[in-house]
Amino acid sequence: MTTEGFASVPTAVQVDHDLSIESLSKFYGDFAALDDVSLAVKRGEFLTLLGPSGSGKTTLLMSIAGFVQPDRGDILLGRQSIRHLPPEQRNFGMVFQGYALFPHMTVYDNVAFPLKVRKRPFAEIKKKVDAALDLVQLGAQASRYPRQLSGGQQQRVALARAMVFTPHLLLLDEPLSALDKKLRAELQDELKRLHKRVGLTFIYVTHDQDEALSMSDRIVVMRDGKVVQKGTPSELYERPATSFVANFLGKSNFLRGKVESHVTGGFVLTHQGVRIIQASENRNRPAIGQHVVIALRPEKINLAGNDGQIDNKLTGVISEWSYLGSQFRLVVDTPEFGDVVVMMPTWGHGEPPIARNVATIGWERSAGTLVADA
Numbered sequence: 013m014t015t016e017g018f019a020s021v022p023t024a025v026q027v028d029h030d031l032s033i034e035s036l037s038k039f040y041g042d043f044a045a046l047d048d049v050s051l052a053v054k055r056g057e058f059l060t061l062l063g064p065s066g067s068g069k070t071t072l073l074m075s076i077a078g079f080v081q082p083d084r085g086d087i088l089l090g091r092q093s094i095r096h097l098p099p100e101q102r103n104f105g106m107v108f109q110g111y112a113l114f115p116h117m118t119v120y121d122n123v124a125f126p127l128k129v130r131k132r133p134f135a136e137i138k139k140k141v142d143a144a145l146d147l148v149q150l151g152a153q154a155s156r157y158p159r160q161l162s163g164g165q166q167q168r169v170a171l172a173r174a175m176v177f178t179p180h181l182l183l184l185d186e187p188l189s190a191l192d193k194k195l196r197a198e199l200q201d202e203l204k205r206l207h208k209r210v211g212l213t214f215i216y217v218t219h220d221q222d223e224a225l226s227m228s229d230r231i232v233v234m235r236d237g238k239v240v241q242k243g244t245p246s247e248l249y250e251r252p253a254t255s256f257v258a259n260f261l262g263k264s265n266f267l268r269g270k271v272e273s274h275v276t277g278g279f280v281l282t283h284q285g286v287r288i289i290q291a292s293e294n295r296n297r298p299a300i301g302q303h304v305v306i307a308l309r310p311e312k313i314n315l316a317g318n319d320g321q322i323d324n325k326l327t328g329v330i331s332e333w334s335y336l337g338s339q340f341r342l343v344v345d346t347p348e349f350g351d352v353v354v355m356m357p358t359w360g361h362g363e364p365p366i367a368r369n370v371a372t373i374g375w376e377r378s379a380g381t382l383v384a385d386a
């Protein structure tokens with residue numbers, strides 16, 4: 013496999029081409045599909061726009077591509093505004109959910125198409141198409157037609173076609189969503205490898221949180237046309253700012269209570285007579301008397317014995333449990349906080365839990381995260 017065809021031509025990534033989105037808004041009538049979105053995309057990063065259906069991901073991507081005209085704000089490539097540049101002059105590669113290949117053209121001709129449109133010389137076209145097909149491991153299928161390829165192969169042709177003209181960046185809108193689970197996982201790995209190898213900036217749209225967590229350098233979580241949080245996958249997973257992010261990216265239990273007192277490195281909240289200790293940096297410590305929400309990941313809770321030293325304990329009845337192969341999923345119905353979901357490894361836990369048994373669950377004060385209830 014070679015990236016020679018990519019490295020041998022001047023590419024946008026050799027130039028300073030960070031993308032900046034500045035206070036971008038897009039209205040349809042009174043409805044804001046994008047509401048004051050600002051974002052800086054670093055050169056060469058794999059940035060994912062993640063959010064539920066209708067949150068504005070595609071509108072943002074299409075604004076970057078030039079197919080949607082924003083009503084306010086600006087889009088800069090480096091220091092230059094591209095807001096009024098037509099899509100073809102932005103030089104961005106695009107891959108969509110459908111493969112959108114030309115059915116009457118071979119794989120080779122499909123991939124060559126952007127270069128032919130740009131009237132590149134024959135020898136350059138051949139070299140770059142060969143390199144692009146090599147990159148997606150489809151060199152041997154060059155003379156086939158799209159209908160003779162699997163869904164995954166067709167999407168790889170679409171990728172090769174989007175990268176063959178060494179675009180400034182690659183925009184991908186749910187490119188894997190039409191594929192079955194196994195193929196999807198394979199192509200996720202392949203996309204990640206491709207991204208590392210070619211060093212292009214990828215802006216990737218998905219509503220699949222696992223995909224976002226496993227592939228991205230950084231994730232931007234969107235909701236109702238707004239950016240609600242951005243950060244690395246682990247930052248977002250470990251320190252979600254809001255209950256929405258905590259529940260959209262992974263699953264969380266939410267414990268609501270009132271701050272009773274401050275302790276070193278944290279605070280105590282109470283609810284229906286139960287005291288919960290929660291870690292927090294002093295500068296983020298909520299005031300005494302404040303109502304707070306703690307997000308607690310199911311895998312950070314354990315079944316606790318009566319003897320061990322653990323910061324927080326609750327007792328309830330196991331109302332459900334399921335065996336998921338690597339983990340048990342338990343629902344413990346507690347009198348104070350209702351259902352608490354617990355995930356624990358099956359390995360090393362011996363006997364499975366028993367439904368309707370009383371269980372004590374426990375977690376350390378640093379396991380939870382204080383989140384805004386939004």
Ligand code: ATP
Pocket residue numbers: 040044045063064065066067068069070071072219
């Ligand atoms: P999905 O994951 O379902 O693709 P999305 O996050 O990409 O959703 P968008 O397609 O950006 O969401 O749409 C954002 C909102 O803007 C939606 O409520 C949608 O109905 C609305 N919208 C998008 N395009 C138009 C349009 N041309 N006219 C009117 N409303 C639109």
